[in-house]
Amino acid sequence: MAKFQGVDYYGVEGHYTDEERMIRDVAREFVEHEFLPVVRQHHRDGTFPVELAPRMGKLGFFGANLHGYGLPGVTNVAYGLIMQELERGDSGLRSFASVQGGLSMYAIYAYGSDEQKAAWLPAMGAGERLGCFGLTEPDFGSDPGRMATRAVRTQDGYLLNGTKLWITNGTIADVAVVWAKLDGVIRGFLVERGTPGFAAQDIHGKWSMRASITSELSLQDCRIPAENLLPVAEGLRAPLGCLTQARYGIAWGAVGAAMACYDAALRYARERVQYGKPIASFQLVQRKLVRMLNEITKAQLLCLHLGRLKDRGTMKHTQVSLAKMNNVDVALEIARMARDIFGAAGIVDEHPVIRHLLNLETVYTYEGTHDIHTLIIGRDITGISALE
Numbered sequence: 433m434a435k436f437q438g439v440d441y442y443g444v445e446g447h448y449t450d451e452e453r454m455i456r457d458v459a460r461e462f463v464e465h466e467f468l469p470v471v472r473q474h475h476r477d478g479t480f481p482v483e484l485a486p487r488m489g490k491l492g493f494f495g496a497n498l499h500g501y502g503l504p505g506v507t508n509v510a511y512g513l514i515m516q517e518l519e520r521g522d523s524g525l526r527s528f529a530s531v532q533g534g535l536s537m538y539a540i541y542a543y544g545s546d547e548q549k550a551a552w553l554p555a556m557g558a559g560e561r562l563g564c565f566g567l568t569e570p571d572f573g574s575d576p577g578r579m580a581t582r583a584v585r586t587q588d589g590y591l592l593n594g595t596k597l598w599i600t601n602g603t604i605a606d607v608a609v610v611w612a613k614l615d616g617v618i619r620g621f622l623v624e625r626g627t628p629g630f631a632a633q634d635i636h637g638k639w640s641m642r643a644s645i646t647s648e649l650s651l652q653d654c655r656i657p658a659e660n661l662l663p664v665a666e667g668l669r670a671p672l673g674c675l676t677q678a679r680y681g682i683a684w685g686a687v688g689a690a691m692a693c694y695d696a697a698l699r700y701a702r703e704r705v706q707y708g709k710p711i712a713s714f715q716l717v718q719r720k721l722v723r724m725l726n727e728i729t730k731a732q733l734l735c736l737h738l739g740r741l742k743d744r745g746t747m748k749h750t751q752v753s754l755a756k757m758n759n760v761d762v763a764l765e766i767a768r769m770a771r772d773i774f775g776a777a778g779i780v781d782e783h784p785v786i787r788h789l790l791n792l793e794t795v796y797t798y799e800g801t802h803d804i805h806t807l808i809i810g811r812d813i814t815g816i817s818a819l820e
């Protein structure tokens with residue numbers, strides 16, 4: 433198959449700096465040569481190529497927009513471009529990097545003590561140690577503020593009890609950032625692998641995000657030392673601050689998945705002959721391809737501007753909601769249209785389309801469902817909350 437050339441109808445690339453383009457190209461090459469050759473088998477087997485973690489760390493993919501601790505400190509646009517390229521590979525690959533950098537590392541970076549930052553951030557940035565982020569529970573998904581997981585003080589630390597569900601990287605993580613209520617207030621705790629009372633097990637039977645590890649975390653009288661409390665995190669706004677980081681990356685990542693589907697569908701439509709002509713010559717097929725390109729172009733512009741706002745420090749979390757909501761929605765629509773253009777061939781994993789389509793069903797739901805983001809923006813513009 434010919435090399436991926438990118439999708440850039442509006443010359444958006446011209447607005448990236450040389451360094452941003454170079455970082456994008458490094459991620460694109462990695463995906464092309466080191467990830468795409470193995471993803472199909474991992475998708476079939478329901479496994480993730482965790483051995484790529486140190487390589488991804490070396491290339492600066494984890495916490496790329498964070499500063500200090502040996503982390504790359506690149507612009508938010510460059511960070512977004514990394515997420516875009518990773519998700520062109522697979523949403524599971526981007527999720528792996530998002531959970532490591534945007535959620536787990538960011539929680540320690542933003543809310544940790546100096547000792548916690550020094551102990552975890554360099555090793556996590558290098559991909560030598562992995563993190564997961566435990567917010568969702570069996571009974572509290574969209575509404576994590578009512579979480580049931582509890583922490584109580586002990587003589588020398590805390591005792592945690594509760595269950596976290598749908599946790600990406602749960603069984604491979606060296607440290608779980610666990611959110612629990614202490615005296616009625618949500619706090620963040622670092623629970624290290626092997627801590628007595630802490631167990632993780634994988635969720636099987638997934639038909640979405642198959643090339644990603646999703647787990648259940650169980651905390652039963654799990655004792656952790658006092659120094660494992662994230663001192664600065666207090667209240668729901670702490671985990672939501674991490675989610676803003678990760679959702680920002682998802683907005684970019686969705687563009688990558690959409691680009692992969694559009695690129696595959698365009699190539700196929702030019703080659704596939706029906707009624708004696710390439711199907712690309714039929715008006716209805718062209719309409720679908722144009723709709724795909726149209727939405728990719730708008731999503732790219734949304735991301736670029738959002739990234740520049742974030743670099744200036746003026747980005748609002750509701751603007752991230754809008755980009756996540758829009759870009760995942762259109763990526764899912766694009767994946768469905770691409771699947772349609774492939775006809776029957778669209779349902780087999782010889783082509784990337786069905787894999788992206790299935791993955792995007794998760795992306796539509798996690799990190800705030802499409803509808804929850806709609807209501808977050810609705811609350812922002814009307815001043816009235818329809819959430820509860």
Ligand SMILES: Cc1cc2nc3c(=O)[nH]c(=O)nc-3n(C[C@H](O)[C@H](O)[C@H](O)COP(=O)(O)OP(=O)(O)OC[C@H]3O[C@@H](n4cnc5c(N)ncnc54)[C@H](O)[C@@H]3O)c2cc1C
Nearest residue numbers: 565566567568573574598599600641794798799801803819
């Ligand atoms: C593969 C995968 C990986 C994940 N990784 C992580 C992770 O690493 N860490 C983590 O903490 N979580 C993770 N999640 C969990 C994810 O964030 C939740 O699934 C998500 O927040 C939605 O929660 P829920 O599934 O319980 O759905 P629910 O909250 O039960 O929602 C079900 C439906 O009801 C709708 N709904 C709910 N409330 C309202 C309302 N007020 N108004 C209108 N509609 C409403 C929703 O939009 C949705 O359509 C992951 C999920 C998946 C599938």
